[in-house]
Amino acid sequence: MTRLLAIGTEKGLFLATHDGGGWDVQPLQFNVKSVYAVAIDTRGGTPRILVGASSAHWGPSVAISSDLGKTWEEPDDPAITFPDDTGAAVENVWQLTPGPADRPEVVYAGTQPSALFRSDDGGRSFSLVRGLWDHPHRTTWEPGGGGQAIHTILPDPRDDARMVVAMSTGGVYRTTDGGTNWAPGNAGIKAVHVPDPFPEYGQCVHKVARDGADPDRFYAQVHHGVYRSDDGAASWESIAEPLPGDFGFPIVAHPSRPGTIWNFPMIADMDRYPADHRCRVYRSRDAGSSWEALENGLPATPFYPSVLRDAMCVDGGDPAGVYFGAKSGEVFASLDEGDSWETVAAHLPAVLCVRAAVI
Amino acid sequence: MGAVILLPGVLRADAGDEARLSVAAPGTVRDVLAEIADRWPRLAKRLRDEQGGLRRYVNLYVDGEECRRMSGLETPVPDGAEIQIIPSVAGG
Numbered sequence: 001m002t003r004l005l006a007i008g009t010e011k012g013l014f015l016a017t018h019d020g021g022g023w024d025v026q027p028l029q030f031n032v033k034s035v036y037a038v039a040i041d042t043r044g045g046t047p048r049i050l051v052g053a054s055s056a057h058w059g060p061s062v063a064i065s066s067d068l069g070k071t072w073e074e075p076d077d078p079a080i081t082f083p084d085d086t087g088a089a090v091e092n093v094w095q096l097t098p099g100p101a102d103r104p105e106v107v108y109a110g111t112q113p114s115a116l117f118r119s120d121d122g123g124r125s126f127s128l129v130r131g132l133w134d135h136p137h138r139t140t141w142e143p144g145g146g147g148q149a150i151h152t153i154l155p156d157p158r159d160d161a162r163m164v165v166a167m168s169t170g171g172v173y174r175t176t177d178g179g180t181n182w183a184p185g186n187a188g189i190k191a192v193h194v195p196d197p198f199p200e201y202g203q204c205v206h207k208v209a210r211d212g213a214d215p216d217r218f219y220a221q222v223h224h225g226v227y228r229s230d231d232g233a234a235s236w237e238s239i240a241e242p243l244p245g246d247f248g249f250p251i252v253a254h255p256s257r258p259g260t261i262w263n264f265p266m267i268a269d270m271d272r273y274p275a276d277h278r279c280r281v282y283r284s285r286d287a288g289s290s291w292e293a294l295e296n297g298l299p300a301t302p303f304y305p306s307v308l309r310d311a312m313c314v315d316g317g318d319p320a321g322v323y324f325g326a327k328s329g330e331v332f333a334s335l336d337e338g339d340s341w342e343t344v345a346a347h348l349p350a351v352l353c354v355r356a357a358v359i
Numbered sequence: 360m361g362a363v364i365l366l367p368g369v370l371r372a373d374a375g376d377e378a379r380l381s382v383a384a385p386g387t388v389r390d391v392l393a394e395i396a397d398r399w400p401r402l403a404k405r406l407r408d409e410q411g412g413l414r415r416y417v418n419l420y421v422d423g424e425e426c427r428r429m430s431g432l433e434t435p436v437p438d439g440a441e442i443q444i445i446p447s448v449a450g451g
Contacts (some may be wrong), residue, residue, distance in 0.1 A: 057416040057446045058370075058405035076400040081409035089408035 003321055004068065005356045006049060007331055008035030008310075009349035013051055015069045016331075016344055023333065023344045029069065033061075039096040040357040041123075042316070043104040047359045050107065050123045052093030060093050062109070064123055068359075073124075080109055080117050080126045086133065088113055095310070096123065097153040100160050110150030114141055114167045116179065129179040132165070137184065137201055144168030144204055144223070151309055152208045156215055164208060164218065164233045169193070171203035172220070172233050185229070188236035192224045192269075206249045207309040208233070211287070213258035219288065221251035221263055221309075228288045239288025244275035250312035254320050254337070259287035262294075262314075262322055262338060264307040272306060279303035281312075281324065283338045297341035298332060305330075310353035317358045325351025360384070362391065362440040366402075370444065373402040384440055388419060389432040391442065406444065416449040 005023075007014040013035045016025040030053045037052030046066055054060040062079040063072040082088040092112040099106025099118075107123040110116055115133050117126035132138070141148055149167060156162035161178040164185065171186040184201035191203045204223035211217035218229040220236060224246050227236035240246035245265040254260035262283050265275040274280065279298040282291045305328035312324040322338050325331040329348035334341045362384035371378055382394045392411070396403035406417050411432070413419060419426045420443040426434040436442065 055405075056449045057414065059408060059414050061404070074401075076404075078404045078409060084410070087410060089410050089412065 001317070002359050003315055003317065003335070003356060004040060004047070004359050005315075005323055005331075005333065005344065005354060006038040006040060006051075007325055007345065007348065007351060008038045008051070008353040008355075009325075009329070009351050010034050011349040013038070013053070013069075014345065014348060015049075018333070018335070023342075025345045026069065029072075030063075034092070034352065036310070036352050037093045037096045037109070038353055038355045039098055039107070039123075040355050040359075041098045041104070041107070042357050042359065043098055043101055047357065048122070050096045052096050052109070054092045060090050062093060062096070062123060062126075075124055077125075079119075079124060080111060082115070083128060086128070088115070092147065092149065094147075094149040094151045095153050097155065099155050100157065103160060106160070108153045108155065108163075110153050110165065110167075112147045112149035114138065114148050114150050114170060116150055116153065116165055118179070131175065131180040132173065132182050135173070135182050137170070140202070141167065141170035142202070146308075152205075154208060154210045154218070158215055164210070166205045166208045166220070168206060168223070169202055169204040171201045171205050172208060173201075174233050185233040186236070187234060188238075189220065189222055189227055190225055207251050209251050209253040209261065211258060212254045212256045212260070217258075217287065219251050219253060219261050221248050223247065223269060226251070226263065226288065239284070242289075242291045243282060244293075247272070248307075249309040250307055250324065252312050252314050252322070255314055255316045256318070257320075260285050260337070261288065262312065264312060264324060266306065273304050274307075277302040277304060279326075279332075281322070281334075281338055281341075294334070294338040294341070296339060297334075297343075299330075304328075308352055311351045313354045313356050315356035315358050321356055321358075323354045323356050325354050327351065360438045362436050362438070362442055364391070364395075364442045364444065366444055367446060369446070370402060370405060373405055374399045382442075384436045385438045386436050387430075387432065388413075388421065388426050388434045388436060388442075391436055392432070416447045418445045418447050419443070420445065 033053035095110035152166035226240035305326035315321040
């Protein structure tokens with residue numbers, strides 16, 4: 001079994017593999033480009049890596065490798081562009097998400113400014129999903145600290161017409177008709193940055209994950225709040241109480257086991273450090289009713305860096321591999337679902353995203 | 360005649376490894392970017408976004424003057440002009 005880990009950083013991409021021994025981290029690629037989005041697409045016979053890389057000078061681009069990163073394909077024309085009539089331009093690609101298993105040509109992209117794009121040619125070209133762009137709420141969505149972007153795209157594994165997306169700020173939106181109509185799905189999520197604590201939309205949702213076994217169950221890490229939805233991301237209840245902090249960015253779900261999730265709690269938005277200044281991942285095996293701290297193999301000294309929203313992931317293994325990277329450039333892996341951890345890499349640029357797969 | 364574009368090293372791979380490109384002139388910076396888009400599309404997407412705007416950290420000098428200090432995309436490019444494309448100071 002080989003595990004492939006893609007690490008997107010503020011200044012380039014690193015690929016690492018694990019064949020049963022240690023981790024082999026390959027040299028830097030995408031020199032000085034911010035890699036906010038990576039997808040490892042295992043739906044076809046040969047794994048493909050899709051990268052959303054952005055140069056401060058030369059703009060965003062999407063590149064695809066079909067040989068595990070040895071070579072990259074980038075179309076001459078930009079893969080993702082807004083139509084002329086929108087007057088908008090892609091600032092960054094925040095998310096690349098493979099579509100349903102039986103539609104290997106379908107890939108979704110989330111961008112800054114907040115928009116959803118769909119590709120029907122494996123990620124070589126994308127079209128704007130008009131229904132979300134034309135939503136009457138869009139002009140009132142506000143940028144969070146990282147920008148105003150669609151950072152979460154969760155296609156329904158049962159039905160290509162159903163999908164959940166999320167953004168900061170704006171919150172959660174759902175479609176059941178292939179993207180023509182979208183409804184906000186934020187009931188129960190508290191907003192701490194506006195006078196109304198429970199608005200219909202506008203919440204600062206940092207990341208959403210879908211349960212690996214129950215497609216109608218979701219988990220959300222919010223700007224002060226951790227929540228679970230049991231009704232398809234329509235309404236939410238808090239699962240933050242047992243945690244040492246309700247602030248944080250990532251939340252990920254086990255690829256197949258119900259109710260198993262991980263996050264990285266921080267103290268508060270005005271005190272943005274890991275809870276208790278310790279490097280600890282928290283895991284729940286009962287859908288958020290109880291949590292346990294995981295720190296075996298993680299740094300024991302005080303730890304201050306953030307772990308960003310896409311800088312934690314799981315692979316499809318059993319047991320699942322769990323991975324996270326910090327803004328300090330350290331990357332950690334657990335091949336036993338969080339019971340023990342090892343350092344994959346250190347001294348990298350700030351880690352923006354990680355994605356992993358068993359290949 | 361026409362105008363000559365001088366490319367920084369980091370962009371030459373997007374223009375057939377050429378350091379100097381010849382384009383039609385007289386015209387405007389907008390015309391030059393349009394010709395680049397036709398002939399070297401990969402280079403064009405580095406320089407401007409899909410709405411045609413020059414990217415924030417791309418500086419384009421026409422005979423030594425940055426186009427934003429003149430008329431932006433409507434800056435005249437006279438016959439015989441030298442256009443330098445220079446990345447601005449940005450990043451960390």
